[in-house]
Amino acid sequence: MEYIILIVVLAVLILGVGGTMLLRPRGGRAVRRGRAGADLKAGTGTGASTESGGGTATAAPPRPSAPPAERPTAPTVPEPTLEKPPPSAGRMVRLRARLARSQSGFGSALLSLLSRDRLDDDTWDEIEEVLITADVGVTPARQIVSDLKTRVKVEGTRTPDEVRAMLRAELLGQVETEASRALRTQRHEGRPAVLLVVGVNGTGKTTTAGKLARSLVGDGETVVLGAADTFRAAAADQLQTWGDRVGAQVVRSEKEGADPASVAFEAVSQGIESEADVVLIDTAGRLHTKTGLMDELGKVKRVIEKRTSVDEVLLVLDATTGQNGLRQARVFAEVVDVSGIVLTKLDGTAKGGIVIAVQRELGVPVKLVGLGEGPDDLAPFEPAAFIDAILGE
Ligand code: GDP
Numbered sequence: 001m002e003y004i005i006l007i008v009v010l011a012v013l014i015l016g017v018g019g020t021m022l023l024r025p026r027g028g029r030a031v032r033r034g035r036a037g038a039d040l041k042a043g044t045g046t047g048a049s050t051e052s053g054g055g056t057a058t059a060a061p062p063r064p065s066a067p068p069a070e071r072p073t074a075p076t077v078p079e080p081t082l083e084k085p086p087p088s089a090g091r092m093v094r095l096r097a098r099l100a101r102s103q104s105g106f107g108s109a110l111l112s113l114l115s116r117d118r119l120d121d122d123t124w125d126e127i128e129e130v131l132i133t134a135d136v137g138v139t140p141a142r143q144i145v146s147d148l149k150t151r152v153k154v155e156g157t158r159t160p161d162e163v164r165a166m167l168r169a170e171l172l173g174q175v176e177t178e179a180s181r182a183l184r185t186q187r188h189e190g191r192p193a194v195l196l197v198v199g200v201n202g203t204g205k206t207t208t209a210g211k212l213a214r215s216l217v218g219d220g221e222t223v224v225l226g227a228a229d230t231f232r233a234a235a236a237d238q239l240q241t242w243g244d245r246v247g248a249q250v251v252r253s254e255k256e257g258a259d260p261a262s263v264a265f266e267a268v269s270q271g272i273e274s275e276a277d278v279v280l281i282d283t284a285g286r287l288h289t290k291t292g293l294m295d296e297l298g299k300v301k302r303v304i305e306k307r308t309s310v311d312e313v314l315l316v317l318d319a320t321t322g323q324n325g326l327r328q329a330r331v332f333a334e335v336v337d338v339s340g341i342v343l344t345k346l347d348g349t350a351k352g353g354i355v356i357a358v359q360r361e362l363g364v365p366v367k368l369v370g371l372g373e374g375p376d377d378l379a380p381f382e383p384a385a386f387i388d389a390i391l392g393e
Contacts, residue, residue: 082247083375085218091379092386095371099389103352106134107390114163119152135322136174136353140360144170168387174356175383179365183340183380184311185221185278191308192224192271194279196264198297198336199316200328201285204344204370206235208316209282210242211378212368216278217246218376224274226267226281227252228260228300239282245375249274260284260296261303268307285316294335301336314367316342317358320349326361333362344370347377352390355381 092099109130116123124145131141151166152158158166185193197212199205206229213223225243227236227250236252243250251267264281271279283300286293304310315338317329332338341358346369355366366381 083214083245085214085246086376087218087220088215088380091215091376092369092382095377095379096385096389098347098371098377099352099386100392102347102350103390104392105350106130106352107392110167111160111163111391114148114152114167115158115160119149124149131353133351134353135351135357137357137360140174140353140356144174147173164391164393168391171356171387171390172383175359175387177359177365181340181365181367181381183367185216187277188311189308192268192276192279193311194268194271194281194304194308195312195314196281196283196297196300196304196310196336197314197316197342198283198332198338199285199342200318200325200332201229201232203285203316203318203321203325205229205285205316206232206238206282207373208314208342208344208368208370208378209280210239211370211375212314213242213248213280214246214375215378216280217248221277222274223248224267224271224276224279225250226264226279228263228267229282229284230256230258230260230263231284231286235282242375249276261299264300265303265307268304272307290331290335293331297336312339313337314340314342315362315364316344317354319343319346319351319354322351322354326354326358329358329362333364338362338364340365340367342366342368342370342378343381347371352386355386 110127113123113127113130127148128141128145131144132138136144147170148166151170155162155166183195185195187193195212197205197209209225213225216223223243223246225239225248227239229235229239230253233256236250240250240252242248249270251263251270253263260283264283267281268279270276281300281304283297286296301310313336315329315332317325319325321328329341341362341364343355343358343366346352359366369379369381369386371377371379
């Protein structure tokens with residue numbers, strides 16, 4: 001009998017120890033990396049609840065009374081591997097083939113017309129038509145034709161190389177601007193640079209904010225993303241995904257239709273607190289009424305300016321939308337001081353002439369171009385690489 005009791009006691013002891021071992025957390029760390037946004041999401045306005053810096057939120061510390069080994073722990077979320085995006089320099093050249101594929105029709109049509117033996121009025125009309133079809137705009141198209149006529153007269157002979165060089169110089173002259181295309185992304189007065197991304201929904205605004213955050217991370221900057229497009233349910237999730245992939249904090253609101261200005265304010269506060277280099281804010285692009293838009297964007301800007309200045313307002317424009325897109329761009333330019341244009345979807349249209357039209361129309365340089373749906377398909381705009389792609393060089 002005593003033996004039986006002893007065996008039962010031993011069995012209970014062995015099972016008990018084994019069970020305790022099963023409850024012990026593996027790795028001993030319940031840390032969720034790169035999910036600062038998820039915590040902020042639970043209560044926008046509580047940015048202080050996250051650690052400053054790398055966007056790391058830790059689980060609550062264990063209570064001293066609870067023996068750590070026996071406390072059931074929250075399942076450990078595997079640490080996502082952060083991607084290392086390539087730097088922004090040289091991207092336009094890398095993506096030139098894509099640009100050449102979409103734009104070369106326009107370039108080769110111009111080259112072949114200019115290479116005709118006789119450049120009569122009909123040919124010049126055709127040249128103007130090609131330019132207008134490529135969305136260069138009527139006035140710039142006429143200007144280009146008149147410049148080309150003068151160049152042909154002055155230069156006389158027209159070998160294929162000369163025609164190409166002449167057209168290249170003319171188009172480059174139309175695309176180049178005095179204004180700098182560099183993005184203002186440097187910290188100043190101990191605060192991050194603040195960039196607003198504005199534009200009509202569907203133009204690729206949120207995608208551009210995500211791609212740009214990635215490209216800035218690739219250039220070694222730390223970025224906080226603000227999901228102030230609170231009217232489109234998916235926009236915050238979309239931005240969160242972009243941020244998570246490269247370790248950028250995302251400030252967002254749980255509530256659909258929340259005040260975009262309060263999200264923007266919180267993002268900037270978070271950026272200041274975590275000493276980020278850049279705060280990038282995606283705004284709502286509802287073009288309901290001009291006054292509505294003005295009120296909304298005006299408020300976002302005013303609220304940010306309570307903490308720091310806005311360094312860039314980037315207007316996103318879909319290159320495939322032509323004149324309609326230009327009209328919308330004009331409305332935005334009337335309500336905010338646009339400092340740069342991002343021309344998206346240039347890979348999907350042969351109407352690259354819109355670069356000339358929009359710069360002329362708004363008096364603002366194209367700073368970035370979208371050349372595909374891939375995460376690194378956003379490039380700083382380089383006029384020479386652009387014209388060379390059009391001319392198939
Ligand atoms: P938003 O409503 O302005 O925020 O638009 P989204 O960012 O959601 O983008 C709308 C669609 O455009 C998405 O399917 C994007 O993948 C696509 N898009 C954005 N930029 C580019 C680009 O440069 N090229 C191409 N081909 N598609 C793009």
